[in-house]
Amino acid sequence: MARTVREELKARKQAYVQEEILNSAERLFAERGIRAVSIDDIANNLGYTKSVVYYYFKNKNQLLWEIFQRIHVAWDGEMEELYNRTDLAPADKLAAMARLYGINVLQNRAWTTIYFRDEGELTKEQQKLLYEWKQHFDSILKNVYLEGVEKGVFKSMPPYVVVGGIIGACNFLRVWFRDTGKMTIEEVSEANVALLLGGLLIGRSRKTPKAGA
């Protein structure tokens, strides 16, 4: 019993340090690119030495892969949840998805940078897996769009132009958005949704579709 409590405590401490290291790596990777960041940099950033990093992680690649996994789990999970909701019509669902993704991008700019810039630093196997994740993510958006087309609410366009356009526009938000600007993350994302969905919707209704949280 006492044994378990102690182990539990240790595990929590370990998890905490791992988290700390991962966060440090994340920040530096995003800022300078993986290859420009040494393990020493990551460690020094926390007042540690290199050995500590190697005590908690096997190698540099594991650090990177861990980050990719984090991102995937967080983003895909939320998106999937939205996808499975039955109370939303296609237009509202797609809008909610674009809104969510835009906000995610803006709230996790470091993640987005790494996710789309440093893919090439992964191993072939990891890249293959990542490719499948991205495919899956795309297909969620695609399905909602196609459902909308079928129901006659969306114009019919090449699906990848639509999906790519949404993802591309959202990803790019982080490039020009500044926290010091007049607009909040939510407002920016909302305007972005209006731009993207406005081009899709059929009919003269001028209002932007809204989805409940």
Add this chain to the structure above:
Amino acid sequence: MARTVREELKARKQAYVQEEILNSAERLFAERGIRAVSIDDIANNLGYTKSVVYYYFKNKNQLLWEIFQRIHVAWDGEMEELYNRTDLAPADKLAAMARLYGINVLQNRAWTTIYFRDEGELTKEQQKLLYEWKQHFDSILKNVYLEGVEKGVFKSMPPYVVVGGIIGACNFLRVWFRDTGKMTIEEVSEANVALLLGGLLIGRSRKTPKAGA
């Protein structure tokens, strides 16, 4: 006279080799990222040794910067040309710009990759210059958009959402576009324009604006 001819010839030969090296660098940089490419790689790729590269270029940074300049000159020049045309209404002009840019992205995927991924490898001064170039590029699109708003043909939105959306969507085309697909570059770009402009235009007209070449 003979002197001049000879010099001319020599200059042309030099320019040719420089071009070759730059192309090699471009391809490899885009594929693997600058830091993952050694000068040896670039040289070997052409059957040369490292020294040849250093005979024609000062250092690795110059190679990279030369590439950035190339891209800027090519893209900005074309866009400026379009901007200065007086025979196009805002909607047609903005559509033509998005169309042009999308095609540029797809025809020069290596360029686009480097331009938006490896910025951080430039010196601070170069980054500053690049930032100004990008600002200028954005402002061209922005002005056309704002003109359209003023004339009542575009919905009023935050300009950076519109400009960023266009650039972001175009940039992302290269990520999913495959030459083996059923659509040509021009068709993809056209559909992309329809998506983006469709969300901007006021009124019930369903047709996509067209611009003369």
Add this chain to the structure above:
DNA sequence: ATGTTATTGTACTGATCGGTCAATTTTGTC
């Protein structure tokens, strides 16, 4: 205290790579 395990520091290795340099080969000129 004593032994044990978890954690961290120090010093090192081996490899890579940007950049330099002197020597050599090639090219073109007279």
Add this chain to the structure above:
DNA sequence: GACAAAATTGACCGATCAGTACAATAACAT
């Protein structure tokens, strides 16, 4: 062929860095 300029080679230097080995210390149980 002799000479000079251009082009190319190969060997080398110094720095950086991922990863390892092992010693040193901290933490904790008994």
